[in-house]
Amino acid sequence: MKALCWTGVNEVAVEEVPDPRILNRQDVIVRVTASSTCGSDLHLLDGYVPTMMAGDVIGHEFLGEVVETGPDVRDRRVGERVVVCSIIGCGRCRNCRAEMWSLCDNSNPDPGFLETLNGHATAGIFGYSHAMGGFAGSHAEYVRVPYGDVNAFPVPEGVPDASAVFASDAVPTGWMGADIAGIRPGDVVAVWGCGGVGQMAARAAFLLGAERVIAIDRFPERLEMTSRHTGAETLDYEKVDVLDALKEMTGGRGPDVCIEAVGMEGHGTGAQYAYDRVKQAVRLQTDRGLPLRQAIHACRKGGTVSVLGVYLGFVDKFPMGAVMNKGLTLRSGQQHGQRYIPMLLERMARGEVDASHLLTHPMALDDAPRGYEMFKNKEDGCVRAVFTP
Amino acid sequence: MVAKKSLGLAALAAGGAIAAGYRRRKAVRPGPAEWFAVTVDCDPGELSGENRPDALGRLAEHHEVRITPAPGGRGTEIAVHAADGKAREQVRALKQFLETGEVLRVEGQPEGHRTVLGRAAIPVSRQLMRRGVR
Structure with a gap:
């Protein structure tokens, strides 16, 4: 599949990479239909987040369709249109159960760097460096979502992709x-x-x-x-x-x-x-x-x-x-998205919250390097470039 | 040439300062704690007797393991004595397994072209981050 990879400071490139597969029994695979640039990506691009490696797939704010579910996934179904929280929670540790999802104890399997830097580690984040778990990001045709039942949320009919994609993070x-x-x-x-x-x-x-x-x-x-x-x-x-x-x-x-x-x-x-x-x-x-x-x-x-x-x-x-x-x-805190996303999708369905105006630059995934350049330099009034594979 | 020499000296001086700092740090820094501990959101009873998970049994073969209820009903503290990197990795995996039913994998995900250095560095840095430096 195609994916946008970080290749060095201020360098990203669309590359051909292997498709994701189910690695854990609670995983789902999502076919990405929209994946947004986010201001926090600029810290990766500018080289201020260590533990990025050339070849890392970036992107964390996304929407798509469930195409495969692991054997222990109970609630998500193939074919569902879902928005996925950019920050990964396990749903079972004490912090997740207290609705402090970005403090999840279990979703960052490689916490050592952050423990040394900050005392304790943050939850895993899609496409956001090896310190944040080293998860492949969403600027790709497909993405693997751990603990699919708690991190992917069905989007109500009538909420357009252009608004729903931002229910992932912004x-x-x-x-x-x-x-x-x-x-x-x-x-x-x-x-x-x-x-x-x-x-x-x-x-x-x-x-x-x-x-x-x-x-x-x-x-x-x-x-x-x-x-x-x-x-x-x-x-x-x-x-x-x-x-x-x-x-x-x-x-x-x-x-x-x-x-x-x-x-x-x-x-x-x-x-x-x-x-x-x-x-x-x-x-x-x-x-x-x-x-x-x-x-x-x-x-x-x-x-x-x-x-x-x-x-x-x-x-x-x-x-x-x-x-x-x-x-x-x-x-x-990093966002405790899972606490808010269902309520926000309901508000979107009722018209109380609309984020679609943020999407100033819809682009093909192939044009993502140019999209990041525009987003970074705020060219042409770019607030968010959103990629469709 | 003069510039080169002074550059070399500056590098030496910096190296010396670091070495001196390191010696001083070694001298005053207290040793690391003897126990590596995590809190698991489960009842202490789930970790003993015939309920004891196999992974905990394996840990206990090589390390002294202390199991105590966490204050405020916050589950169970598992502490492992003289835990090396491998034991720390096992303790973290045990917590994940007990709480979520699986140990999260990140190996085998999509990735783009890795440099030669990157291919060599990723498994090493991943292991370091999984185990944590102590």
């Missing part, structure tokens, strides 16, 4: 950012980053009761899209001082909840940004964190900062003083 990640922040009616929520996840976090914040949502980015088309599809107000950080603007917009209090949907390659302006870029480039820090620092600085006293952007290891100049002296609550 929509539940955004929802989780708002959910774990404990948004209360009347809250003012600020969201850093207007990519797929940031936009979905903004939408979720409104649905969970926020009175105002303020979204921050620098790309006019993304700001405009966020405003049109979520109703959020927007700030262009290249045009205004974000900290000043947020204070002004919140009567000096600061946002009740700050959601960071940017991650370890955040952009910014000024000396702090230049400092971060240099330190990351020479590997004196693994992650650069200007938007994260800004979110902490902006947050109201006693507020909550919810971190969705992917960080791998260490952020330098972390403002612990602000966290401590303002009594902030810090929430974070």
Whole structure:
């Protein structure tokens, strides 16, 4: 079959690779019908995630049809249209049973690297390096899904592929950012980053009761899209001082909840940004964190900062003083998608959540290298390139 | 030439600093814990007597194994004394098997062209990550 492989820093190529097969009794094989680029893939492309090997199939946000089931699969059926959570859970360990699926104890069979780096390992993730389990990704004609019963979700009729594909990652990640922040009616929520996840976090914040949502980015088309599809107000950080603007917009209090949907390659302006870029480039820090620092600085006293952007290891100049002296609550995590996906698919079926506008560039899998280039450089207003094999 | 020499010196100095740091670290770093432990979401009774899984029996042939209930009803702690890499891999596999009924495989998945170095490195790094460095 054809698949998109990582071949080196900033290099991907479509290659002919063997078809996946059932390796465990609870596996299902899915024929991929749509597989999305995701901002977190850019950290792989840019070489900031170690343990990538040339020849690794990437891609983790996808939709398809079940074509084969292992002998111990009970609920999934051949022919079902399913969306698969990008993060793999076993469904049986204590963390999965407590609905903290990305903390699964069993879905990352090779946890040593992350245990050394972080103390404990994260769940396995499709197409996201050998440290995250070394699972083949979804930018391919077929993909093997472990523990198929708990990771693949039937999509209700009437929900188009263009929206359903994002129920794999962007929509539940955004929802989780708002959910774990404990948004209360009347809250003012600020969201850093207007990519797929940031936009979905903004939408979720409104649905969970926020009175105002303020979204921050620098790309006019993304700001405009966020405003049109979520109703959020927007700030262009290249045009205004974000900290000043947020204070002004919140009567000096600061946002009740700050959601960071940017991650370890955040952009910014000024000396702090230049400092971060240099330190990351020479590997004196693994992650650069200007938007994260800004979110902490902006947050109201006693507020909550919810971190969705992917960080791998260490952020330098972390403002612990602000966290401590303002009594902030810090929430974070890779997405516990399985907790939210059925509910989100129901909301999609009812028209309350629609993510199809994120799909700006449908492309053939053969054009995936070009798709990643466009996505990375935000060419032609690209928010998400989605590949169909 | 001068530049080359100073470069060589800088490399030597860096090497020396690393070596000194390593010696110091060796001197002050406490030894690793003697037990390697995991918590399994099952009742301690499921691991003893005739219920004892074969894999646990095999582990116990070569290692002292301690089975205790985890606090707060969080299942059972399995601790293995003087666990080497292979034993750690076996303990992790045992937890997976007890909780999910199978041991997850990643070998044999689709992959693109591997470099010569990659082909050699992947099994080694995979084994290192499966066992964990201690």
